[in-house]
Amino acid sequence: MMEYHKAPNGMIIGQPRASEPAGFTVIGSLAMTPRLVSLWGTDIVRTTRVDFAAPGELASGNQEMRVRWCLTGDALRDPGMLFDTAYLDITNLHDWTANSYFTRTISNSHNGMPQTWTLDFPERESIALRDGGELSLSAHARTSAPSIGGFDAQTNTKAKIVLQPGAPLETIMTEFATPLESLMTILSGKRSPIRGVQLRKGEETAVDAYGIGVDASAPQSSGELLLRKGDVEQSLLVNWLGEADLLSPVPQILASVWAGSIPTAETESLTLATTTEALHELLYPKEERFTAEEIQESKTAIEAAEMPPKIKQSLTGALNNYRYGKPYKQRVEVLAEPVAKAVPSCIGDLSKWRNAVVDARHRLAHGATGAIGEPEEFFRLVALTRSLRWMLTFRLLLHCGVSAEELGAAAARSDRYRKDRRKWEHFWTKIYATETE
Structure with missing residues (x-):
């Protein structure tokens, strides 16, 4: 104009x-x-x-x-309108169900076709979400017209979110679609985009949404899933959605690492080291290093001591600032300890592994990366970083209800984990020398 x-x-x-x-x-x-x-x-x-x-x-x-x-599919004027149902198509979600929905029957038929294929959708099970609404896995199928060569049939599974009284599109993407995308990426080790978003409001409104974060060309499956629906007793999807707000942005960061979005090994190592600290703070907020009584006693002792006023002020300020939050070394150990029990081969000797992670983080954070330029040290950093990646993955899954036994069994089955495990056991023999899992 x-x-x-x-x-x-x-x-x-x-x-x-x-x-x-x-x-x-x-x-x-x-x-x-x-x-x-x-x-x-x-x-x-x-x-x-x-x-x-x-x-x-x-x-x-x-x-x-x-x-x-x-x-x-419709002319909608209000971007803030509330939708009561959303269907989310996400890469690897269909594989997560481990169900093709087809059954095959072999019989002696009169027309010479010995096989009968039956499309059998299971009864949909709805599970209540923590903040209201329901989640269910919705089965879908698409078939071509029969021909001389047979017919083509494709099945898929979408996450169906029913919301009361409803939610706008942006909220649906932030609170449901993005967390599920992160989970599928973390479980598969490959980027698992949102492939489609269908929204409904009552019986009169049904639209498909295309925009930022939706990749209609993404494949239905990618990578190798660490866990599937039948491998865990609790509903991992519901638990994950329930914890998404608390854990953010840790799942998104970890998903970007698994998706290959971090350009260098040094960047990934420092990113995951920082993410470890963030996850501890999210899981254990305001954890006190010192009690209120210890702080007060220390302040009294400083005030009575003979020292320059500036030093007294500095020490008193330090006590106030460092009252909350454990040192980084303790944070790493607290997070890794449950993983060391569930999947011992990921951590090895906990104290030695912790010290190696702390040392790598210190060198990278302070620019002391000279030795990392050597090939041997570089590969050691890559191997240690990969074990840290798996530790964070396992720790999130444990927090979301996967049992130690289920996690250990999943790690034992995973070719991806086994391949990475060989790397860190080769380059960090002192940490994993006693590991006999």
Whole structure:
């Protein structure tokens, strides 16, 4: 859209409007499927004039818009509208169920076709979410028309979230879709994007949502799952969603590491070392290093001591600042201890492993990385970092209800874990020399 003004020399000058509306909604219809389209969070990034208009009139032209969300299937004006049902299609979620939904029967038929394939959807089980609503696994199938060569059938599983009284799209993505994406990525060791989002409101509104974080071209499965639905007694999906807010941003960071988004080994090592500290703080908030009585006694002793006032002030301030929070070494040990019991081969000698992690973090945080440039030291860092990655993975799963026995069995079955285990056992013999798992 153009606006015009008269210059001091009398010339009429036209230019794009200085302030286009931001974040507005566009609704319209197309002469094809999908017919109805809603564009939410729209910004105009470029305006191109194709002809000239007199002052006070609008010139025709083209506008290039950036859209946060495109919803197909209905014309919806309000980006904050509440949806009561969401279907989330996420890479590896179907594999998580370990169910193809097909059964095969071999019989002697009259038409020479000895096999009968039956599509059998299990009864849907809904589990209550902690903050209200329900989660269930919704089975889907798509078949082609029969032909001489047979027919093609594809099955899939989506997470169905039923919300009362409802939630807006952004909340559904933040509180449900993104946490499940992180979980599938962590379990598979590969990027597991959100493949599709379908939203419903009652019986009258049903739309597909496309936008940031939705990759319709992503594969249905990727990587190798550490755990599947049948491997755990408790509902890991529900527990994970219930803890997502408490644990954030640790699952997202760990998922980005497993997805290969961290560019270098040094960056990954320092990132995970910092994430370890963050996870401890999230699980054990305001854990006191000293009691209130110990703090007060120390302050009294400092006040009575003969020392310069500046030093007294500094020591008193240090007591106040370091009252809460254990030293980094203790944080690492507290987090790793349950993992050492569940999967001993991940940690080896706990005290030695802890010291190695603390030393690596100290060197990287303070730029003392000279020795890491040597090939042997570099591979040692890579191996130690991989064990730290697995420790954080196991610790999150334990926190979300996976038992030590279930986790140990999963690690024993996993080719991914076995491959990484060989690395750290080779480069850190002093830590894992006594490990006999």
